[in-house]
Amino acid sequence: MIPLLSINNLTVAVGEKILVDRVSFDVPKAKIVAIAGGSGSGKTTIALSILRLLASPLRMTQGSILFEGQDLLGLSAESMRRCRGDRIGMVFQEPLSTFDPLFTVGEQIDEVLAVHTKLSKQERYKKVLETLSEVELSDPPRAYKSYPHQLSGGMRQRAMVAQAIVARPSLIIADEPTSSLDVTLQVKIMELLARLRSKNMSILLIAHDLGMIAHLADEVIILRQGKMVEKGPVSKVITEPHHEYTKALIEAFQ
Amino acid sequence: MRKNNSRIDMAFGSFRRNRMAMFCLWSLAVLYGMAIFADFICPYSYQDEDRNYSYCPPTAVEFRDHGHWVSPFVYQRDLDFDAVHRRVYVTDLAKKYPLHFLKNGRLFTVDAPGRCYIWGADARGRDLFSRIWYGARISLSIGILGVAISFVLGLLIGGIAGFYGGWVDSVLMRLCEMFMMIPGFYLMLALRAAVPENFNSVQVYVSVVVILALIGWASLARIIRGMALSLRERDFVLAAKALGVSDITIIFKHILPQTISFTCATLMLTVSSYILAEAGLSVVGLGIQDPIPSWGNLLSDAMGIVPVIFAPWILLPGLFIFIAVMCFNVIGDALRDAFDPMFNEGL
Numbered sequence: 001m002i003p004l005l006s007i008n009n010l011t012v013a014v015g016e017k018i019l020v021d022r023v024s025f026d027v028p029k030a031k032i033v034a035i036a037g038g039s040g041s042g043k044t045t046i047a048l049s050i051l052r053l054l055a056s057p058l059r060m061t062q063g064s065i066l067f068e069g070q071d072l073l074g075l076s077a078e079s080m081r082r083c084r085g086d087r088i089g090m091v092f093q094e095p096l097s098t099f100d101p102l103f104t105v106g107e108q109i110d111e112v113l114a115v116h117t118k119l120s121k122q123e124r125y126k127k128v129l130e131t132l133s134e135v136e137l138s139d140p141p142r143a144y145k146s147y148p149h150q151l152s153g154g155m156r157q158r159a160m161v162a163q164a165i166v167a168r169p170s171l172i173i174a175d176e177p178t179s180s181l182d183v184t185l186q187v188k189i190m191e192l193l194a195r196l197r198s199k200n201m202s203i204l205l206i207a208h209d210l211g212m213i214a215h216l217a218d219e220v221i222i223l224r225q226g227k228m229v230e231k232g233p234v235s236k237v238i239t240e241p242h243h244e245y246t247k248a249l250i251e252a253f254q
Numbered sequence: 255m256r257k258n259n260s261r262i263d264m265a266f267g268s269f270r271r272n273r274m275a276m277f278c279l280w281s282l283a284v285l286y287g288m289a290i291f292a293d294f295i296c297p298y299s300y301q302d303e304d305r306n307y308s309y310c311p312p313t314a315v316e317f318r319d320h321g322h323w324v325s326p327f328v329y330q331r332d333l334d335f336d337a338v339h340r341r342v343y344v345t346d347l348a349k350k351y352p353l354h355f356l357k358n359g360r361l362f363t364v365d366a367p368g369r370c371y372i373w374g375a376d377a378r379g380r381d382l383f384s385r386i387w388y389g390a391r392i393s394l395s396i397g398i399l400g401v402a403i404s405f406v407l408g409l410l411i412g413g414i415a416g417f418y419g420g421w422v423d424s425v426l427m428r429l430c431e432m433f434m435m436i437p438g439f440y441l442m443l444a445l446r447a448a449v450p451e452n453f454n455s456v457q458v459y460v461s462v463v464v465i466l467a468l469i470g471w472a473s474l475a476r477i478i479r480g481m482a483l484s485l486r487e488r489d490f491v492l493a494a495k496a497l498g499v500s501d502i503t504i505i506f507k508h509i510l511p512q513t514i515s516f517t518c519a520t521l522m523l524t525v526s527s528y529i530l531a532e533a534g535l536s537v538v539g540l541g542i543q544d545p546i547p548s549w550g551n552l553l554s555d556a557m558g559i560v561p562v563i564f565a566p567w568i569l570l571p572g573l574f575i576f577i578a579v580m581c582f583n584v585i586g587d588a589l590r591d592a593f594d595p596m597f598n599e600g601l
Contacts, residue, residue, distance in 0.1 A: 051495075051496055053492065053495055053496060056419075056420075081498050081500060082498060083498070084495070084496055084497060084498035085496065085497035085498035085499070086498055089497075090493070090496040090497070092489060092492075092493055092496075094489060097488065097489040097490065098489045098490050098492075098493040099490055099493070100490040100494070100507075100508050101261065101490075102261065102262065102511050102512065102514075103507075111494075111497070111499060111507075112497050112498070115497065115498050115499055115500070115503070116498060163497070
């Protein structure tokens with residue numbers, strides 16, 4: 001079976017400095033693949049490379065990114081834009097700053113549908129409410145009308161998951177989706193993400209919390225300073241780590 | 255108490271509590287109302303002249319006749335010359351002309367040969383009251399139109415330059431600097447000189463609007479560009495990109511609206527500077543041409559010392575320029591305070 005997302009030899013550099021060094025991995029359909037590693041190991045850079053949103057001094061020097069059998073690097077800027085949000089959704093780390101403070105949460109989720117679908121206003125509104133209840137926000141109409149600062153951290157993060165899945169993408173990139181939340185909320189958001197897998201969505205989870213990864217992911221990639229040091233099914237990597245860095249990471253969480 | 259609404263609603267709420275600003279807003283509403291309904295309010299059209307009444311002083315409207323209250327009327331006034339051959343107007347108590355209300359679609363009129371100049375007449379015997387309100391149409395609209403054009407240009411160019419950065423930014427900013435390096439008033443004069451002389455009044459009006467717009471957009475574009483440059487680094491802009499929102503939508507929906515506090519305040523201050531600029535152009539005879547009145551060219555009648563001494567009422571248009579400019583400035587300042595979060599916390 002062809003994997004949903006297949007990354008080969010991805011290398012990202014800024015000037016002479018290499019930030020991500022020949023990283024290759026696959027994300028199969030309806031699986032959760034996690035990228036773990038310390039700060040500055042290049043996790044977020046990989047996520048942004050997939051969406052082709054690297055900020056200007058950073059550039060991809062080699063590698064290929066195949067998504068649903070299509071080379072993302074070969075797409076025109078316009079086709080790439082259509083792909084974002086529609087076929088690949090993204091959940092960011094800090095929901096307060098990723099929502100525009102001037103619009104309600106509902107309006108911003110609606111924007112995704114307005115950009116990618118031809119649905120009428122009523123149809124979009126219905127779909128946004130459905131998605132808001134899907135992520136278990138109580139009272140979806142009220143959440144729709146709330147401004148980002150009026151929701152609690154957990155509710156905002158749920159709203160952001162709703163924004164990522166509203167257009168039914170086949171891949172969701174979640175960049176440390178729980179690190180701004182307290183422990184009980186982390187569990188709730190993790191459960192929410194786990195349910196998405198059963199809806200045939202794949203998740204590329206970026207995290208530094210190995211506990212969460214062990215709980216949630218099917219496969220894990222360990223990154224260290226831009227280099228992939230270990231890759232494999234979660235149970236195997238956690239129980240029989242080969243690399244010293246992986247061992248150190250696991251020990252840190254025990 | 256924090257109400258369940260957005261930052262913008264809160265700002266307008268705090269603006270409404272600013273009494274001075276609300277007073278100015280209502281004053282402007284009155285000025286604009288008078289300008290819009292000038293046809294109805296004014297007793298004469300702006301070019302209705304009577305040379306026999308050159309610099310006729312304001313006419314008193316009389317309500318009492320031989321100790322009795324009567325419906326309002328005016329006395330006939332005749333031109334005469336005093337010992338040093340200066341014009342004087344002698345009130346002829348024998349001839350009375352009643353004021354007619356709502357006649358011929360006008361609020362009040364006097365039958366000819368009577369003339370009613372409640373704010374006096376100009377050199378050609380035209381009613382200053384009427385000319386001020388017809389002139390308000392030009393003076394008050396020219397600022398708004400000029401600002402509308404220069405803000406569209408400034409926001410668009412500043413937004414694009416700041417959002418894209420790089421060579422786009424460099425090209426657009428060098429263009430701005432070309433406009434900014436010439437002092438405003440001289441740029442206006444130069445642009446005005448480029449306009450053909452045989453333009454009709456509508457063409458002159460449009461060219462003045464365009465000239466005003468061209469001098470103002472550049473400084474605005476530079477400030478908006480700076481704001482866009484910092485706003486584009488914000489997470490919600492990256493998020494919008496990651497959701498597949500197009501660049502132009504991001505600029506219009508997520509970047510430019512963030513500058514609203516600055517934009518609203520500057521908009522008001524710019525309107526007032528454009529009203530002044532139009533007056534400046536017209537005073538030196540390069541703006542709106544007689545017989546079409548504007549506050550600026552009405553004031554150009556007051557350029558000589560002699561008319562100002564003997565007919566001080568021709569300075570009245572200057573008072574209206576002052577009122578309008580001050581109102582726009584107070585509203586601009588109030589908007590800036592209203593949008594300032596620190597200021598709001600104190601309320």
